[in-house]
Amino acid sequence: MTAPGENLRINSERLWDALMEMAKIGPGIAGGNNRQTLTDADGEGRALFRRWCEAAGLTVGVDQMGSIFARREGTEPGLDPVYMGSHLDTQPTGGKFDGVLGVLGGLEVIRTLDDLGIRTRRPIVLVSWSNEEGTRFVPAMLASGVFAGLHPLDWAYDRTDRDGKRYGDELERIGWKGEEPVGNRPIHAMFELHIEQGPILEDEGIDIGVVTHGQGLKWLEVTLVGREAHTGSTPMYKRRNAGLGLARVTELVHEVAMDYQPYAVGAIGHMDLYPNSRNIIPGRATATIDIRSPDKGVLDEMDDRIRAGILTIAEALDITATVEQVGHFDPVAFDPGCVATVRAAAERLGYSHRDIVSGAGHDACWINRVAPTAMIMCPCVDGLSHNEAEEIYPDWAAAGTDVLFHAVVETAEI
Numbered sequence: 001m002t003a004p005g006e007n008l009r010i011n012s013e014r015l016w017d018a019l020m021e022m023a024k025i026g027p028g029i030a031g032g033n034n035r036q037t038l039t040d041a042d043g044e045g046r047a048l049f050r051r052w053c054e055a056a057g058l059t060v061g062v063d064q065m066g067s068i069f070a071r072r073e074g075t076e077p078g079l080d081p082v083y084m085g086s087h088l089d090t091q092p093t094g095g096k097f098d099g100v101l102g103v104l105g106g107l108e109v110i111r112t113l114d115d116l117g118i119r120t121r122r123p124i125v126l127v128s129w130s131n132e133e134g135t136r137f138v139p140a141m142l143a144s145g146v147f148a149g150l151h152p153l154d155w156a157y158d159r160t161d162r163d164g165k166r167y168g169d170e171l172e173r174i175g176w177k178g179e180e181p182v183g184n185r186p187i188h189a190m191f192e193l194h195i196e197q198g199p200i201l202e203d204e205g206i207d208i209g210v211v212t213h214g215q216g217l218k219w220l221e222v223t224l225v226g227r228e229a230h231t232g233s234t235p236m237y238k239r240r241n242a243g244l245g246l247a248r249v250t251e252l253v254h255e256v257a258m259d260y261q262p263y264a265v266g267a268i269g270h271m272d273l274y275p276n277s278r279n280i281i282p283g284r285a286t287a288t289i290d291i292r293s294p295d296k297g298v299l300d301e302m303d304d305r306i307r308a309g310i311l312t313i314a315e316a317l318d319i320t321a322t323v324e325q326v327g328h329f330d331p332v333a334f335d336p337g338c339v340a341t342v343r344a345a346a347e348r349l350g351y352s353h354r355d356i357v358s359g360a361g362h363d364a365c366w367i368n369r370v371a372p373t374a375m376i377m378c379p380c381v382d383g384l385s386h387n388e389a390e391e392i393y394p395d396w397a398a399a400g401t402d403v404l405f406h407a408v409v410e411t412a413e414i
């Protein structure tokens, strides 16, 4: 495979303009984005993306999970395509770049190929995976998980949000339920560009993260049941306080993760109390525990310790506890060949780079199970993400997209 000349670069201004244009859709309340999966704002963002792809002469397909595939033909259409992409959906208090950089960086790769009049041997497909965030419909990376054969389509359609709305119905409502069966697309290789969402690259002043692994993840849904009672007239000894139980479980998750530093993280980001009334002792508390580690043994040990700890807490408070695993993937090792291509591209382009393990989960983690896959990371300011203040600099976005351009074009062969 011949590599593109090191002087070939993408158009940084055009990339930044596209990012800022997309950021206008589904604005948050503090400068970021709230484009949660299958909301009207998500539908608007998808429509803008499709318009841009069609304007670039790409053939756009949508599968039954609502993932969008935009294809640029190669000189040998029968060859398996090279894929690139990420996701356009955001957290409720999301940033402008999480996922979006990988999709619009891919669009910039296409636009640059057109500028240069380059036609690769292999077709290139730009993909926007549906429901990567998993914040509205659990689990995360839902559509790429169906694509990789992890989840049945009907099970995915039945995932419901907090208002009981089904994924399948919401997909239909916004008009993005495609006909194409999920997963029957051969992929020669896939590259995902993403912001780091952590502080390492910025702290070390490094341009490019060459992602060798993704850490493993478990989402455990815990339900604690006590008894609603009056917060005033119920003596302390008679209380069965599910809210107190959840407070102790929150501390337990933190303490267990701290026991495995630096190879573990753990938190509870989502919790509900029932009936959530100021003068009723919570009779029920539900929460999603998020634990992660690059080491499978640590992840499983944390899981076991947290489950055991929850039972001890429940017993002490005379409440009941159930724990259900609602999301999981083991640590991922990305394809060494694709990783080497990313590293060589950064080298050729003169960007500083270092190998890195992804702290966040990505669609690439699932696609890596069905095709050789690698990821490229660029820094983000203060390592902050899943926060409306998420920021990157144009030259960070450009460097990551240059590397994406080189990795994809080299693999698609010119």
Ligand code: HGY
Pocket: 132, 133, 134, 140, 141, 359, 360, 361, 362
């Ligand atoms: O949870 C994650 O790591 C990803 O942002 N969905």
Ligand code: MN
Pocket: 087, 098, 099, 132, 194, 362
């Ligand atoms: Mn993301």
Ligand code: MN
Pocket: 091, 098, 133, 386
């Ligand atoms: Mn995210």
Ligand code: MN
Pocket: 330
């Ligand atoms: Mn496992």
